[in-house]
Amino acid sequence: HLAKEQASGVQQYDPAHDGNTASRLELLGDLRRAIGTDDQLSLHYQPKVSLATGRVTGAEALIRWQHPQRGRVFPDVFIPTAESTSLIHPLTSHVLELAVRQAKIWAQRGTPIPVAVNLSTRCLLDPGFTAQVFGLLYRTGLPAHLLKLEITESVAMADPDRALTVLRALHDGGISLSIDDFGTGHSSMTYLQHLPVDELKIDKSFVQAMANSHGDAVLVRTAITLAHNLGLSVVAEGVEDEAAVAALRELGCDVAQGYHYARPMPAADFDEWFTAHAAGMSVDA
Numbered sequence: 001h002l003a004k005e006q007a008s009g010v011q012q013y014d015p016a017h018d019g020n021t022a023s024r025l026e027l028l029g030d031l032r033r034a035i036g037t038d039d040q041l042s043l044h045y046q047p048k049v050s051l052a053t054g055r056v057t058g059a060e061a062l063i064r065w066q067h068p069q070r071g072r073v074f075p076d077v078f079i080p081t082a083e084s085t086s087l088i089h090p091l092t093s094h095v096l097e098l099a100v101r102q103a104k105i106w107a108q109r110g111t112p113i114p115v116a117v118n119l120s121t122r123c124l125l126d127p128g129f130t131a132q133v134f135g136l137l138y139r140t141g142l143p144a145h146l147l148k149l150e151i152t153e154s155v156a157m158a159d160p161d162r163a164l165t166v167l168r169a170l171h172d173g174g175i176s177l178s179i180d181d182f183g184t185g186h187s188s189m190t191y192l193q194h195l196p197v198d199e200l201k202i203d204k205s206f207v208q209a210m211a212n213s214h215g216d217a218v219l220v221r222t223a224i225t226l227a228h229n230l231g232l233s234v235v236a237e238g239v240e241d242e243a244a245v246a247a248l249r250e251l252g253c254d255v256a257q258g259y260h261y262a263r264p265m266p267a268a269d270f271d272e273w274f275t276a277h278a279a280g281m282s283v284d285a
């Protein structure tokens with residue numbers, strides 16, 4: 001997607017290709033200041049679409065950083081850096097605040113679209129996290145089922161007992177939980193079976209490779225079967241064309257997300273897309 005979004009001509013900065021500790025520290029300093037301001041960090045929203053009905057089942061919130069000098073910096077660049085420090089905590093609070101406020105706006109407009117927020121394992125394991133999230137829901141009045149948290153299989157590696165306790169508390173409070181990037185980590189089937197999650201997202205690398213690789217197609221099929229056997233809904237990430245849609249529908253995948261439907265976009269553009277999509281559906285169906 002970098003190529004597509006680069007078409008707008010924005011400059012890219014990537015400290016991973018910089019290898020310089022000083023510039024990494026500078027990035028962290030800039031990010032810390034960006035969290036305190038209101039104009040550099042924003043969320044883009046990407047729809048998730050039911051393969052059975054075509055309806056929008058939710059939106060994933062993805063952070064965007066417009067750096068005053070460096071231009072657009074993508075999350076794959078700064079999230080891992082932020083995760084290596086405690087800066088991930090205020091950053092996540094900021095994202096949650098924006099996402100929950102947006103979900104509240106959609107709910108009040110009569111189009112309650114659940115919003116999914118990506119959560120670093122480090123935040124999940126933060127002692128104050130559960131209270132913070134429920135505090136935010138209480139303060140904004142957003143029903144818990146309209147917030148979804150996406151976590152990765154790495155929770156199983158970090159501190160499995162504590163992760164399980166926190167996930168149970170969130171889930172018992174009505175928040176829905178999703179396993180992101182499924183297939184890229186090292187999760188134990190035994191552990192997965194005990195996680196109180198509602199959804200499994202198949203990583204886009206498998207979805208994109210499945211058209212040309214028998215092995216990847218088998219992995220996608222297996223992930224769908226596993227999810228369904230555990231009573232989970234399955235989302236395919238990185239769905240870019242009609243062929244992928246057809247193949248996933250054939251395999252019984254529940255939900256698709258990807259450029260085929262829409263790229264992540266600012267809330268105003270999402271609203272426009274949503275209206276057009278809904279209008280197209282009533283004609284079609």
Ligand code: C2E
Binds near residue numbers: 046075237239
């Ligand atoms: P993710 O959660 O797996 O999000 C999906 C990524 O795939 C997004 O990249 C999205 O723009 C991209 N994508 C969506 N559809 C397609 C498609 O059809 N083709 C291709 N090639 N890509 C597609 P993005 O926005 O650059 O985010 C990258 C990762 O950064 C996310 O992966 C997530 O792990 C992390 N991230 C993003 N926002 C946040 C955040 O607020 N907090 C945390 N902790 N992590 C975040």
Ligand code: MG
Binds near residue numbers: 060118150180
């Ligand atoms: Mg995600």
Ligand code: MG
Binds near residue numbers: 180204237
């Ligand atoms: Mg993912």
Ligand code: MG
Binds near residue numbers: 181
């Ligand atoms: Mg990812």
